[in-house]
Amino acid sequence: MSDNGKMWGARFEGELDPQFAEYQDSLQHDISLAFADLDTNLAWSEALVSAGVLTDDDFDKIATVIEGLAAHWHEHGIPTDSDAEDVHSFVEQQLVAKLGDLGKRIHTGRSRNDQVATDMRLHLREWVGCLVESIEGLCLALVEKAAVHAGDAIPGYTHLQRAQPITIGHHALAYVEALSRDRERLIDAHNRFDQCPLGSGALAGTAFDVDRDALAARLEFQHGPTRNSLDATASRDHLCEVAFACSMTMTNLSRLAEDYVFFAAFETGFVRFGDAVATGSSLMPQKRNPDAMELIRGKAAKVQGALQSLLTLMKGLPLGYNRDLQIDKELLLPALEATNQSILVAATAIENAVFDTERCAREAGRGYLNATDLADLLVKAGVPFRDAHGIAGTAVNRAVELGVELHELPAAEQKTLLPQLSGDLAESLSVQAVLDRRNVIGGTAPVRVRAEVERWRILIAEWAEGYHEFEDFDPDEEDLEIELEQPDAE
Numbered sequence: 507m508s509d510n511g512k513m514w515g516a517r518f519e520g521e522l523d524p525q526f527a528e529y530q531d532s533l534q535h536d537i538s539l540a541f542a543d544l545d546t547n548l549a550w551s552e553a554l555v556s557a558g559v560l561t562d563d564d565f566d567k568i569a570t571v572i573e574g575l576a577a578h579w580h581e582h583g584i585p586t587d588s589d590a591e592d593v594h595s596f597v598e599q600q601l602v603a604k605l606g607d608l609g610k611r612i613h614t615g616r617s618r619n620d621q622v623a624t625d626m627r628l629h630l631r632e633w634v635g636c637l638v639e640s641i642e643g644l645c646l647a648l649v650e651k652a653a654v655h656a657g658d659a660i661p662g663y664t665h666l667q668r669a670q671p672i673t674i675g676h677h678a679l680a681y682v683e684a685l686s687r688d689r690e691r692l693i694d695a696h697n698r699f700d701q702c703p704l705g706s707g708a709l710a711g712t713a714f715d716v717d718r719d720a721l722a723a724r725l726e727f728q729h730g731p732t733r734n735s736l737d738a739t740a741s742r743d744h745l746c747e748v749a750f751a752c753s754m755t756m757t758n759l760s761r762l763a764e765d766y767v768f769f770a771a772f773e774t775g776f777v778r779f780g781d782a783v784a785t786g787s788s789l790m791p792q793k794r795n796p797d798a799m800e801l802i803r804g805k806a807a808k809v810q811g812a813l814q815s816l817l818t819l820m821k822g823l824p825l826g827y828n829r830d831l832q833i834d835k836e837l838l839l840p841a842l843e844a845t846n847q848s849i850l851v852a853a854t855a856i857e858n859a860v861f862d863t864e865r866c867a868r869e870a871g872r873g874y875l876n877a878t879d880l881a882d883l884l885v886k887a888g889v890p891f892r893d894a895h896g897i898a899g900t901a902v903n904r905a906v907e908l909g910v911e912l913h914e915l916p917a918a919e920q921k922t923l924l925p926q927l928s929g930d931l932a933e934s935l936s937v938q939a940v941l942d943r944r945n946v947i948g949g950t951a952p953v954r955v956r957a958e959v960e961r962w963r964i965l966i967a968e969w970a971e972g973y974h975e976f977e978d979f980d981p982d983e984e985d986l987e988i989e990l991e992q993p994d995a996e
């Protein structure tokens with residue numbers, strides 16, 4: 507460190523302007539990389555041994571201090587009294603305080619540019635593991651909802667107009683499909699960023715003879731070292747990808763939330779949220795608001811904003827590293843947090859959403875949701891579909907006039923309007939019959955929904971054995987109980 511306390515201070519005689527000093531300080535945003543930074547310091551120290559810069563004995567001392575610091579921080583949180591400008595200078599300060607000159611040797615042949623790139627990938631892979639696990643939990647909650655309501659009817663909508671009856675289970679499993687793709691997207695993104703940038707130096711590669719393959723293996727990167735130092739230090743597309751995977755997840759959650767807000771409206775009355783996830787009004791005593799779902803819808807805006815900001819952050823940057831890139835963490839990390847919390851809250855809200863199954867079934871039988879089936883019955887009686895569509899439409903018009911449903915049309919009306927059909931419409935146009943007819947792969951028939959529930963149960967159990975390399979990660983621990991000055995709270 508130079509006299510002015512900065513790791514880069516030697517060329518500078520004056521102090522930083524205090525306002526700028528605060529402006530450029532990123533510690534409050536990147537402190538959550540502290541554990542990753544310890545890992546990279548340890549791995550780099552080992553690489554320096556193989557490069558002949560440090561001895562085995564030096565490495566043992568460094569390892570002891572790093573392990574001690576990690577244990578101490580896990581137990582007591584990270585000290586808050588640092589004037590370091592970022593997490594890397596903070597960790598270096600701590601190492602120098604305990605190791606003296608030896609601590610100052612660790613930055614040999616390394617730059618904060620390859621360091622931050624590596625830290626971020628290590629941190630991100632833990633986040634991906636955590637998000638994947640949270641999505642799996644939500645999928646399971648939805649699958650269990652579907653299991654309970656595999657045969658329970660609810661109106662299905664297109665254009666938010668009643669369209670055809672579906673089962674509540676079918677609706678729940680629709681979101682499992684979408685979320686399972688979000689899960690895969692996260693895993694794909696991890697697969698692509700699973701390469702080690704350390705050894706890239708500031709932009710051109712380190713000048714020391716380090717074994718980058720060993721370094722990558724030590725840090726458990728699956729695809730070895732990055733292959734171009736300029737790209738490795740300057741690219742952030744993997745952050746954008748993860749931000750997109752989160753944004754897509756949030757978009758799906760937001761649609762789920764919107765559906766449930768609608769289901770909980772007085773006008774529909776399909777769902778009642780339990781006390782665990784509903785809130786009241788400070789003024790209107792009768793209110794019972796679906797705030798959990800509304801907040802999920804709201805947080806989606808925040809996460810999507812992060813994606814847009816990251817793309818914009820990147821678009822004008824020349825290669826290699828530019829300080830603009832420091833803002834990436836400020837954007838992405840809160841988005842990861844918001845996404846994870848939203849997934850967890852969504853699971854709780856789903857578990858606490860109680861369907862009024864009688865009302866749902868009754869409403870599925872009102873509003874001519876069986877008109878398509880009437881046309882289909884006519885087709886089966888030999889009428890070309892286009893004509894059948896017209897005949898069924900006329901029947902709907904007449905039923906509307908009479909104030910009845912299609913299956914309630916008086917026998918005389920049926921005879922005139924639908925001479926091709928002799929059977930009992932009440933039976934063949936019942937909600938149950940309409941549901942049962944959709945007995946096709948992907949259809950809403952209860953028997954199909956039950957089969958899908960079984961399929962998902964097996965798949966989710968397999969997931970739990972699959973992608974869980976970093977499942978010890980606990981984002982709450984990443985809060986680290988630090989009291990660094992926070993930006994204005996949300």
Ligand code: ARG
Nearest residue numbers: 532592618619622827831832
């Ligand atoms: N804190 C910086 C970041 O997150 C890394 C430091 C690189 N600083 C530099 N002057 N090259 O991007």
